[in-house]
Amino acid sequence: MKKRGRINLVLVMLICVSTFMPGAEIFAQGKNDSIKEEVTTLRDKVTGVEERLAAAENSLEKMTKIKLSGYIQAQWQYFGNPAVYPNNYFSLRRVRLKIEYKPVEGVAFVLSPDFSPSGFVLKDAYVQLNDPWLKTFSLWAGQFNRPDYEVEYSSSKREVPERSMVVRALYPGERAIGAKLEVAPPTVPLKFQLAVFNGNDHLVIKDINGNDINPKNKDFDNYKDLMGRLTYNFKLGNFGGLDIGVNGYYGWMKSNSTTVLNSDYTLYKNVSVGQSVNRHWVGGEMQLYMDILGGMSIKAEYMMGINAYPGAVGSFSVQDPFHTTLVNDTLMMTNMITNTNQINPTIRRNFMGGYVYLIKNIGKRNQFAFRWDFYDPNTKLNGNQIGVVKYDNGSSDIKTTTTIDGSNPVIVLNETTKTVTTNTLKSGTSDLSYNTFTFAWNYFFTDNLRIQLAYEMPIAEKVGVDASGNSNLVKQYTVNDKTITNNYNKGFSQNVVTIRLQAKF
């Protein structure tokens, strides 16, 4: 029985094995098929992902060719000048966006608008072609910064709120339209820039009626201006480095007037409208970087030359109301028309100006800055000579011709003195020299966020007094129905406090 039972058990086992073996094979094969199917599905999915990734990479690569940067400067200012109203306010000084697109190696398009509430302004708009072989030359065309250290030093990096007075006067708006060749060999610490510009960029040039004839920055003469800058960097071992440079401006502008005056308001020469007047100056610069208990630098620039203000000529007529005159017991009625030919002379002023910065970094986050900048727009006149009749422009200023006509009977008054000469142009505020002292403290929360506290003290040179002891130069303003008098003999505050928060990306 036991034997039989064993046999039965073996038989059952054999039956089971024989029954299930093919099933197991089938099961294994089925599993393989399903794995294969799964692998194929996964492979397809991976291929799909790869394709999508390639497409995304392609799009991303295009995006990497576009670089966006910019900054916002929000500030509160207090003005010490009593003629400024309101004397304190919040404002957005700069709201810049810079878009840089590099479609291929060596080519860059740059566009930089400013969205300040005072009005949209296009700052940079240029194409830059870099030589791909020597990596030394680059050609710029469009609107870009004039080649000068302080001009090219971005406002987002500057240690004090505004550029120095001389730079603001010579290069208003900083940018100009033209073309520039830049030579900067990668292995030599030298940089040379040679630019040609229209030359009238952002200058305020007025016609005889006081209208700006340069509002759209479109050139209005055939004269082009040349500007160059050459810099060289010396390494001073572990002490730091010294950068030195020279720059020059060689430009011309058409005279809008027939008279050109010297700096001292004497006649230089008579010209015809359209003839050129010179705008020539030269400058030198240095930046010394020292590693003394942290970073420290001294930066300076000096410029001198002749700057021209193009003047204007024009004529206008004014018809006065009827005049009545009693002549030999007869009442005569006349029409009086005044024809005025006005000449605002072109003035070529000898000027000089410059600045010295002292900047000290304190740790990673704090920075102290001091700047002394000076600007004398007319080196030929000193303070005592400003506003004095001697320095009026004599008879070449404004000529007024008065004629009288009307219905019969006509009486001509003062027939021999039709021409009336008035002297209104004399040296004034635009001839005053300034020394400005600026103190600033910068705190960098991060590299992108800083707060600046600055105190700016512009000090105008003092003018003399006349025989009665009155100042030779006063300016009066009406502020809230009150008359404010700025007396340039006694001096007055023009100080400005600025607290500025800058966010940069």
Add this chain to the structure above:
Amino acid sequence: MKKSRKLIAILALLVIAVAGVAFSPAPKKITVKGSDTMVILSQNWAEVFMKSHPDIIIQVTGGGSGTGISALINGATDICNASRPMKKSEIEKLKERYNTMGVEIPCAKDGITVYLNKANAVSELSIQQLSDIFSGKVTNWKQVGGSDTPIKLYGRENSSGTYVFFQEEVVKGDYAPSCQSLPGTAAVVNAVMKDANAIGYGGAAYAEGIKICKVKKDANSPAYEANAENIKKGLYPISRYLYMYTRNRPTGETKEFIDWILSADGQKMVTEVGYFPVR
């Protein structure tokens, strides 16, 4: 009473201990960031230095020379590792923000090694041939004495100092679009190891499991391998300094760390890692 005295004594001790911990000087931290080529070397330096200076913590990260220099400029690191000198534009940024020119400390020498798969028949190439290969002018191994198979290019990302150095010294132009950018030299070595048709480049310290390609200055010059002797003698044509940069002259613990790196002990580790000492 005795119990309460004991308790007071224990509490007093605890207070002193807590106060001691609270007022004990925090460990000084030095951050080092930059070149991937230098990561291994820099980490080894940091580990050994920290053992002998337990009060100093040194944090080392890679990211590439460009990334390290950016971090130095924006104040995110104390020391930047760079396998290339700082560019003019980068020095200008340092001047603008910190009014310094930066301090350059050459701390090791490296021969940029050209990696080939062990199965590759080619064993030496001239600089011109390497330029042609990486710029895409030569696309088949047959053109440089190998088998008739397409060349697969592997390189670094453009934030890498090695990428820039190899481009300036060897390729002298743009890399071929087919050159695959990999994040780190180890990834390049790995890719070359797996692909019989591959070629890559990177620091000598990573050259394991691949064939090192000898390099000739020109077609008529002898080929040299990137080893200590050839680099020291100036025979190997693609050698460079590895640098550390600081914003200002180093002081305190940073100076201590850098001085140690330049000492015999620090320079010994340069050789151990596979680079070449400067002293």
